[in-house]
Amino acid sequence: MDRELYLSKSWTSDRERCRAAKVPDSRGFATKTEPARTLVARALASPLPISWVTADALYGQDWHFRRMLEEAGLGFVVAVPKSQQIKSLAGCWRIEQLIGDAPDDAWERLSCGEGAKGPRLYDWAAAQLPAVPFFDGDEPSHHRWVMARRSISRPDDIAYYLAHAPTGTSVGELVEVAGSCWAIEACFQSAKNECGLDQYEVRRYIGWYRHITLAMLAHAFLAAMAAKGGTERGAAETDQPSRPSPWQKSEGSWQLAAPGQDTTGTLIRY
Numbered sequence: 001m002d003r004e005l006y007l008s009k010s011w012t013s014d015r016e017r018c019r020a021a022k023v024p025d026s027r028g029f030a031t032k033t034e035p036a037r038t039l040v041a042r043a044l045a046s047p048l049p050i051s052w053v054t055a056d057a058l059y060g061q062d063w064h065f066r067r068m069l070e071e072a073g074l075g076f077v078v079a080v081p082k083s084q085q086i087k088s089l090a091g092c093w094r095i096e097q098l099i100g101d102a103p104d105d106a107w108e109r110l111s112c113g114e115g116a117k118g119p120r121l122y123d124w125a126a127a128q129l130p131a132v133p134f135f136d137g138d139e140p141s142h143h144r145w146v147m148a149r150r151s152i153s154r155p156d157d158i159a160y161y162l163a164h165a166p167t168g169t170s171v172g173e174l175v176e177v178a179g180s181c182w183a184i185e186a187c188f189q190s191a192k193n194e195c196g197l198d199q200y201e202v203r204r205y206i207g208w209y210r211h212i213t214l215a216m217l218a219h220a221f222l223a224a225m226a227a228k229g230g231t232e233r234g235a236a237e238t239d240q241p242s243r244p245s246p247w248q249k250s251e252g253s254w255q256l257a258a259p260g261q262d263t264t265g266t267l268i269r270y
Helices: 015-020 033-045 063-071 095-100 171-195 205-228
Strands: 052-055 075-080 085-088 091-094 107-115 118-128 142-150 158-166 247-250 253-256
Touching (some): 033 063, 052 171, 075 171, 085 095, 091 095, 107 171, 118 171, 171 205
Parallel strands (some): 052 075
Antiparallel strands (some): 075 158, 085 091, 107 118, 142 158, 247 253
16 A cells, blocks of 8 residues: 655665665665554555554564554554563563463464465464553553464464454454454565566666556556456465463453452453
C-alpha cells in the first residue's frame, strides 16, 4: 500500500553523495522503525479501513512503535525477540522466561491460516497482562497480551509476540493476525517474481520511488484480476523455579496476575 526508502548512515553522512543521487537535503538518518511509523501515520490519514497491524521483531521490539499503535487505537500482534522484557503489575520477566512458566494446559493447537499443504498448525499460549491505569484509564477498551507460537514437530522452536487487542478479542483471532505475516511475505515474493519489485538499478532517489510504485501498482492490478477470476494462491508452509506462577485461568482465558491477586471470576485488564 505504501513504500519508504531506508538510507543507512553511510549514505546520510555523505551529503555530496546524497546530492548526486538527488536525495533531498532534508532527508537525514532515521532508524528502520521511524519510516515504519511514517507509513502507519500516512495509512491512518488515508480513507483505508485499518484495524490491525502486524510486524516482525525488528519493529515489534520498539516501544515507540508499539505505543504509537496503542495511542491510535489500533490492534496489533508483533513479533519480539526472546530477550524482550515484560514489565507489568504482575512482575518483570524476559518473555522467554515467562512463556517457559506457562502450564501445559495453557497451550492450545490452532491454525494461523491456510498454507500450501493445508492449515498451518502450531501450539499457542497467550495471556492478558494487567492494565496500567496511567496509560489505559479506569475502563480500557483494549488489552495487552503476551503470546508464543511453538512448532509441533520441533518444540524448542518458539516464536514470541506482544499484542494489543480490543476487549473481547479471542486467542484464535490474535493467532489469525499473527499468521497474516505469511500472506504479506508471500505478497512480497510474488511482487518480486511477477513484477520485478527488487529488480531495480537506479541512480537517483526519485527513480527508486518510481520503480517501486509502478511495481506495486502492477502487482495490485494482477492480484485484483486473479481474485476476480477466482484464482487462489496458497502461501508456502513455513514452519519454521519454585515460585508461584503468575499464570492463572479465569473465565476460559489465561491471565497474568499481580502477586497475591485472585483472578477467579475477574477479568484482568492491561
